[in-house]
Amino acid sequence: MDKKKAMLLHTILSPTKAFSFLKTNPNWVIAAISLSILHAGLAILPALFQKEHKLPSDVLLIVIVLIVLWMLIKWLSSAAVLNFVLILKGTQEPTLRFRKALTVVTYSSVASSLGVFASAFLGLLVWLTGHSNGFRFVAFPSLRAILPPSLLLEPISLFLERIDVFSAWYLYLIVIGISKMFSIYLRDSLLIGFVVWLCSMITSTSMRTFFRIWTVHSSVI
Numbered sequence: 001m002d003k004k005k006a007m008l009l010h011t012i013l014s015p016t017k018a019f020s021f022l023k024t025n026p027n028w029v030i031a032a033i034s035l036s037i038l039h040a041g042l043a044i045l046p047a048l049f050q051k052e053h054k055l056p057s058d059v060l061l062i063v064i065v066l067i068v069l070w071m072l073i074k075w076l077s078s079a080a081v082l083n084f085v086l087i088l089k090g091t092q093e094p095t096l097r098f099r100k101a102l103t104v105v106t107y108s109s110v111a112s113s114l115g116v117f118a119s120a121f122l123g124l125l126v127w128l129t130g131h132s133n134g135f136r137f138v139a140f141p142s143l144r145a146i147l148p149p150s151l152l153l154e155p156i157s158l159f160l161e162r163i164d165v166f167s168a169w170y171l172y173l174i175v176i177g178i179s180k181m182f183s184i185y186l187r188d189s190l191l192i193g194f195v196v197w198l199c200s201m202i203t204s205t206s207m208r209t210f211f212r213i214w215t216v217h218s219s220v221i
Contacts, residue, residue: 007021007022007027007030008031008034008107008110011108012110012111012114015176016176016180018107019104019107019176019177019179019180019181020180022100022103022177022180022181023100023180023181026096026099026100026103026181028075028099028102028103028105028106028107031103031106031107031109031110032071032075035071035106035110035113036067036068036071036072038113038116038117039067039068039071040064040067040068042116042117042120043063043064044060044063044064045120045124046136046137070204070207071109073203073207074105074109074200074203074207075102075105075106075109077199077200077203078199078203079101079104079105080098080101081195081196082101082104082105082196085192085195085196086182086192089184089192100181100182103177103181104174104177104181105196105200107173107177108173108177109200111166111167111169111170111173112166112167112170114166114169115140115165115166115167115169116137118166119137119139119140123136123137126138139161140164140165140166158205159201159202159205162204163201171193171194174193174197175190175193175194176189178192178193178196
């Protein structure tokens, strides 16, 4: 297998070696296409298992387009934040800086993608074993569970819902990626990575809020 095509797998198994390779071979396109296909497929998975009230094909197409746009917006905004912080820090390589930043955030997001995949797999397993009346994604324990729902506004609840073991893994990969791709001390990478991670989480929460509003509006229409 081509080493570039296997980088997503290497990012999971050995992130330090993966980002060391990507430092001299920054390429975000392969990761972006692979993860977009994965998320688009998982997004329409519940609709494929519905026996009643199946969504029209044009609606499914809109969902796929929105998912891909969502991921692109998240990656581009996170890379822009990372690029801006690196400019303030005085990091060299201005021609490659944004490309490397985009490589870091796309490859790091494989952790979040695995979380969605695991959620879908467990949901399918629960449904097939007869423990559920229909297919649905299984939610993993998150920070939202530590506070009573009555104290949380919906945006805050959606934000805390996204903070789980996979988002922590996502943060870890971002920190390692920044450290290796830009030769920055791990302590500094942790602070920069947290800023980028927070931006990504806020963007994802905003997009999820938009999708919920759009879904409710579409159902009313």
